[in-house]
Structures are given as structure tokens and as C-alpha cells.
Amino acid sequence: MNRRNVLKSIAVASLSTISGATLANSQHKPIHQMPERLKAGDTIRLIAPAGVIYEKVRIDIAMENMRALGLNPTLGAHVHDRFGYFAGTDEDRAQDIMDAFLDPNVKGIFALVGGWGSALTLPYLNFDQIRKNPKIIMGYSDVTALLNGISAKTGLITYHGPNATSRWNSFTTESAKSVLFDGNSPDYSTPQRTGDALTVHNNRIQTIEPGTTTGQLIGGNLTVFTSLVGTPYLSDMKGKLLFLEEIGESIYRVDRMLSTLKLAGILDQVSGVILGGFTRVDPDGDGFGNFALMDVFERYFKGNGKPTYYGALFGHIDEKHTIPIGQNASMNASKGSFQLK
Known part of the structure; x- marks a missing residue:
């Protein structure tokens, strides 16, 4: 999401006049309901x-x-x-x-x-x-x-x-x-369809760091989620299952935002990472020396012991799962799926 001024705008909003009700609520410890x-x-x-x-x-x-x-x-x-x-x-x-x-x-x-x-x-x-x-x-x-x-x-x-x-x-x-409506706990897997090809091309599951883990789901759009870092509007990230998607950003900006999450300690605190649609996320310019998107993902997630996979169905893509933020789930990065608990 091409919002270069998001972080600046959030900082301004955080310093603006806040209602007394919001201030009074700031000490409340939420219980998920x-x-x-x-x-x-x-x-x-x-x-x-x-x-x-x-x-x-x-x-x-x-x-x-x-x-x-x-x-x-x-x-x-x-x-x-x-x-x-x-x-x-x-x-x-x-x-x-x-x-x-x-x-x-x-x-x-x-x-x-x-x-x-x-x-x-x-x-x-x-x-x-x-x-x-x-x-x-x-x-x-x-x-x-x-x-x-x-x-x-x-x-x-x-x-x-x-x-x-x-x-x-x-x-x-x-x-x-x-x-x-039904309150089901569906299996969030990505159908690996070949269509009229010999193998899967679209929404292909790519395991970055294998393994299984559990945690409360939290996340959404990478740009917007990153803009909440340092504000009172982001939950404690310890043990959470982080899910992220993006659209229309250069790869170097994805790199920059993931570095923010890393420097803020968030990527070290979460139990695992689920990567959805990264639509129209391309290199900034042509020529040798550019990172591919997977290069960036592997830089932050490969070898860190946090199960991570790419290819989940959410974000700016045609077929979307509905994901409850705050609900517990188990994730299998080796298979590329997660399930509500």
C-alpha cells in the first residue's frame, strides 16, 4: 500500500487530543471474547x-x-x-x-x-x-x-x-x-490447483521455515500493521501467530517494514508467521543486484526456528479466507495450513 506518510500520520494522530474515555480505558487488560x-x-x-x-x-x-x-x-x-x-x-x-x-x-x-x-x-x-x-x-x-x-x-x-x-x-x-454464521473451526489450507498447467503456479505453498506451532492470530496488511508499532493499539505479541499480506509495494519497502518488526522485537516474540497475498510487490527498477521477494522472506524467517510459510489465502487476492484476530490456532508450516482451536 503506497502510503509513505503512514508512520508520520500515525505519530501525529497519537499526539492529538484523545478522549477521556480512551485514556480511562488504556489501563484495561483485555480478555479475548x-x-x-x-x-x-x-x-x-x-x-x-x-x-x-x-x-x-x-x-x-x-x-x-x-x-x-x-x-x-x-x-x-x-x-x-x-x-x-x-x-x-x-x-x-x-x-x-x-x-x-x-x-x-x-x-x-x-x-x-x-x-x-x-x-x-x-x-x-x-x-x-x-x-x-x-x-x-x-x-x-x-x-x-x-x-x-x-x-x-x-x-x-x-x-x-x-x-x-x-x-x-x-x-x-x-x-x-x-x-x-456457523462458528466453525475450518482448516485454512490453500488448494494446490494446477488448472491447465502441469504443476501449481498460482497460490503455491512455499515453506520457509518448517514446523508446527500454536498461538493467537494477529496481523493483516503489513504497511498498516507496522504503522501501529509503538502505539497503544497493538497487542502484546508474545507467542502470537502473525499473518501478513501486502499490495503495491516495492520489495525494498517490504524489507524495510519487516526490519521494523524485527528491530521492535516482534519477529522474535511471535510463535510463527503466515504470509498471504503479496500482490504486485515487485523490484524497484531493473538490473542485477535486486532481491526477489522470497530472498527478503528468507532473510527474516529462514533458520530462526519460527515456523513460516507463504501462500495462504488472504489479502488483496480473489479468494480470501476470513481470519479471526485474537482466536487461538495451530499452524503447520510444512504443510502450509492452519486451523482454529
């Missing part, structure tokens, strides 16, 4: 916590997606707003989030799109009220900041999965329904 499952006919709220939606037809598509899931979608008050490249001011986007949590008729909350800006809503959220009104909240990409921030502050399990405007193909839909 599962929100109530969705069922057919439930009313859900669509929010825009980050980027502005320029094409109104995308909101129509999102509403139709939710109805096709058997849900009754409603819109946050500010989803049509525009403040620069945000869907309204930070305070207004945060208000839509709070309104969704506090409305007793709303059973789930889905982000419309990512973009940039979810992190800027965090200082304006009342985490005590969110903790007392637990609900499913789901999205991905920039929504990584919101999901991890809420999880860190409240202990609520949040969901890294398709946005409401995503392409809900059969694989993506079945994964979401299995987790959000």
Missing part, C-alpha cells in the same frame, strides 16, 4: 472508516452483497461524506463506528472499503462501550488498524476478511459464512 454469530435476517451496519467512496455504485454493490448473504444492510450516517481522501472527518468516521456498536438492532459491522485513515479514528473510540457491546466487525487492508486496535483495547475477537465491496466469489463467501 467471541462476538455473537450472525444469522439470516440480521441487521448489519456498513461503515467507511477510511477512504472515500467515489463511485456510488460500489455502495449499491455492497448492499447487494450483504442481501445475498441473507442480511439486512444499513448505512452509517457518514459513508457518503468526503473530507479530502477520507469518508468524512476522523471524528465522524469514528462516530459511525460507535453508533454501530451501540445500536441494539445492529448485529454485525462490515467495512465498505480500505484506503487509508482507519487508524485516525482510534483516539475517538470509546473502548469501554465497545467492550460492553461486542459485535462482529470485519474488513481488511487499511481496516487492519481498526481490527487490531479494537482487539488490543477490548479483547474482542475481530475479523480479517472481505470488505463489503469485495468480490464475494464462492470460496470467499463460504469461508466467511463458515466462520461468521
Whole structure:
């Protein structure tokens, strides 16, 4: 995600005026809790916590997606707003989030799109009220900041999965329904399809450091997740299962962000790493001497004793699993799969 000013913006947001409720909540030690499952006919709220939606037809598509899931979608008050490249001011986007949590008729909350800006809503959220009104909240990409921030502050399990405007193909839909509606503990494996080729090309499982491990799932978009380092909105990483994805970044920027996680001690604390889609992540320029993406991955993960594999189905790819942040899972890097516990 080409957001070169993310770290600077987060620092500014962290120094901005924070509500008294947020300050009061900062000492609370979260206990992970599962929100109530969705069922057919439930009313859900669509929010825009980050980027502005320029094409109104995308909101129509999102509403139709939710109805096709058997849900009754409603819109946050500010989803049509525009403040620069945000869907309204930070305070207004945060208000839509709070309104969704506090409305007793709303059973789930889905982000419309990512973009940039979810992190800027965090200082304006009342985490005590969110903790007392637990609900499913789901999205991905920039929504990584919101999901991890809420999880860190409240202990609520949040969901890294398709946005409401995503392409809900059969694989993506079945994964979401299995987790959000049925409460299943699916096996998160990647089908190794050859298609019309002699061997697997797309979504090929590549084991970087073999082995098995367990831990609470945490992660999302690499750029956004890295921007939370040093803020109050990132959970204790000890023993966690870290999952990461990215889009549209040069390989050297992926290298730089992984170095931040390494220098911050995070890569040493986690029990293992699951790498999903790294879409359009290419070398910066041509010629000899460039690292391939796998070279960077092996630099940080190979030989460190932390089971790691590449090729999981989440991120900016067509087929997406829905992953609960904060839930325990077991992972087998040798086979390239993980399973909820």
C-alpha cells in the first residue's frame, strides 16, 4: 500500500487530543471474547472508516452483497461524506463506528472499503462501550488498524476478511459464512490447483521455515500493521501467530517494514508467521543486484526456528479466507495450513 506518510500520520494522530474515555480505558487488560454469530435476517451496519467512496455504485454493490448473504444492510450516517481522501472527518468516521456498536438492532459491522485513515479514528473510540457491546466487525487492508486496535483495547475477537465491496466469489463467501454464521473451526489450507498447467503456479505453498506451532492470530496488511508499532493499539505479541499480506509495494519497502518488526522485537516474540497475498510487490527498477521477494522472506524467517510459510489465502487476492484476530490456532508450516482451536 503506497502510503509513505503512514508512520508520520500515525505519530501525529497519537499526539492529538484523545478522549477521556480512551485514556480511562488504556489501563484495561483485555480478555479475548467471541462476538455473537450472525444469522439470516440480521441487521448489519456498513461503515467507511477510511477512504472515500467515489463511485456510488460500489455502495449499491455492497448492499447487494450483504442481501445475498441473507442480511439486512444499513448505512452509517457518514459513508457518503468526503473530507479530502477520507469518508468524512476522523471524528465522524469514528462516530459511525460507535453508533454501530451501540445500536441494539445492529448485529454485525462490515467495512465498505480500505484506503487509508482507519487508524485516525482510534483516539475517538470509546473502548469501554465497545467492550460492553461486542459485535462482529470485519474488513481488511487499511481496516487492519481498526481490527487490531479494537482487539488490543477490548479483547474482542475481530475479523480479517472481505470488505463489503469485495468480490464475494464462492470460496470467499463460504469461508466467511463458515466462520461468521456457523462458528466453525475450518482448516485454512490453500488448494494446490494446477488448472491447465502441469504443476501449481498460482497460490503455491512455499515453506520457509518448517514446523508446527500454536498461538493467537494477529496481523493483516503489513504497511498498516507496522504503522501501529509503538502505539497503544497493538497487542502484546508474545507467542502470537502473525499473518501478513501486502499490495503495491516495492520489495525494498517490504524489507524495510519487516526490519521494523524485527528491530521492535516482534519477529522474535511471535510463535510463527503466515504470509498471504503479496500482490504486485515487485523490484524497484531493473538490473542485477535486486532481491526477489522470497530472498527478503528468507532473510527474516529462514533458520530462526519460527515456523513460516507463504501462500495462504488472504489479502488483496480473489479468494480470501476470513481470519479471526485474537482466536487461538495451530499452524503447520510444512504443510502450509492452519486451523482454529
